[in-house]
Amino acid sequence: MKIACVSDLHSPHYFDDFVKAIDNFREKPDLFLIAGDIIDRGRINEFDKFFNVIFGKIFCPIVACFGNNEYVNLRKELREKYKEIIFLDDESTFLEISGIKVGIVGSTGSLDKPTTWQKRNVPDIERIYEERVKLIDKLLAELKADFKILLIHYSPTYKTLKGEREFFYPNLGCEKYEKVLVERKPNLVVHGHAHNGTRKAWVDTVPVFNVAFPLSKEIVLINTEENLKAGITKFV
Template sequence: MENGAKTRIAAVGDIHIRETDKGKWVDYFKEVSAQADILVICGDLTDTGDEVEAQVLVEELKACTIPVVAVLGNHDHEKGRHKLIRQILLKEGVHMLDGEAVAIKDVGIAGVKGFGGGFDKHMLSMFGEGAMKAFVQEAVDEALHLDRALARLDAEYSVSKKIAIMHYSPIKETVIGEPEPIYPFLGSSRLSEPLNRRKVDAAFHGHAHVGKLEGETSGGVKIFNVAIPILLKSGYKYPFYLYEI
């Protein structure tokens, strides 16, 4: 790619593919392929975490002629078959990231599922019962995995642009509109620290079906909530967000 040329990223989350969706997504993925250079899917690829739904998705993705990068979401973990779902998608050429990174064209992409834990001054602390400590540790671990993936982009890939994809939100701003009592289950500010320190250009997430499309971290990293309900509410006929980098 020529220096200065832009790469078009189509970003979407929470597609919730069902067993009955055969043929439903063909036109969607054709439109994505016509408008973008890379498709990123920010979790909840399946509706109930069933491998049959993953098989439907890979059939629908045959209409997509551009590289696809994805992370899993909480729905994909529902039945404990997330490893199988991941393998089904990997076998069909989808770049499945879980603390890993990939470079496509001149864009480096790091991905994690992320986790909850709350935002800013209201983040849960690692104190009290073992179950609470385990919950917070999961968020810490996901942030560490994201940091390692971004570090790998810096060390091993010659890319001038970096984005991150996750399912849970790294900031409060893009989940505002959801009931405040569930904020700790929608994301964690711990995820924003690696984005700021590694100077990521933009990050994309889903999970919060009610919220805001755009926000930014304290370090100025652009954050986009690309859950399909958010995109539909914003007026997108084909619900994916097109970001040029």
């Protein structure tokens, strides 16, 4: 299975580079995953530009989670407007791809340390983030599929944050998910948000990809046959 992934275009900021990247992308993926922050700071009209670029180019199922830049109050509109995209906001879905039952859990995720803005503006944000760890654990536990994917915006480990300033790790992800990954063993984890982090790492035998566009500067292609020999081959 070939899975193409992208996140953190922060359109308009990286939009032109994304257009070039998609032009150079010659693969025919079986699944296209979007790990959030396609638009910058709630600029909802930018999503149209993104959608127009992938329309006519990507013919496989498209599944997305929301980033912190897709503000909560815009999410309903995005879902209604772009029905071709399966948006997952603390939800799961199933797809049949080449005879394989693929289960995907999608979420914005959690931060160990909410941002100052979040603390001021989102009541009970710490509790929301704590509860979300439990919810994702539950969704993964209930996911009955041959191939299980966690699609999450914030990093569920600090391992893919290497390259960022260590002081900011708690603002970029939540380490509590590591236990969830070890316990529930999804076959693949895809996240974004860490623009200067590391592209891939392992949490136990679980492969974790950071697909933030400012980091990879390309559409990340994950070939499940080659890239996910968990526990046998470690990424270099």
